[in-house]
Amino acid sequence: MSEKQKHASAYWKENVKYLSILLTIWFIVSYGCGILFKDALNEIRLGGFKLGFWFAQQGSIYVFVILIFVYVRIMNKLDKKYGFDE
Known part of the structure; x- marks a missing residue:
């Protein structure tokens, strides 16, 4: 696996982690509350x-x-961290 692919894989993994946390919060608020x-x-x-x-x-x-x-x-910060910002 090339360095660029590892970089993109780490970016995607962190993105999914944040997305899962935010969707869990929304689920707890909407369904729980x-x-x-x-x-x-x-x-x-x-x-x-x-x-x-x-x-x-x-x-x-x-x-x-x-x-x-x-x-x-969060995604703007993540883009800057991994160099995907414009």
Whole structure:
């Protein structure tokens, strides 16, 4: 395996690691907070709505959008680290 292929393989491996972490966070927020833990979260109110309901309806979407921006920032740093930036 050439040095360039090792470099690209390390880049891809790190990319998949970050992607897995971010998708796990999104899964926990959307499925966990919206479905599994909704009864406990419904004891808390946010803007007049039960927190479990809020996560099921809007919170997971907000978290997903935030995670997109986090992913872009992480990938920009990763591109610079491996020399793939423009």
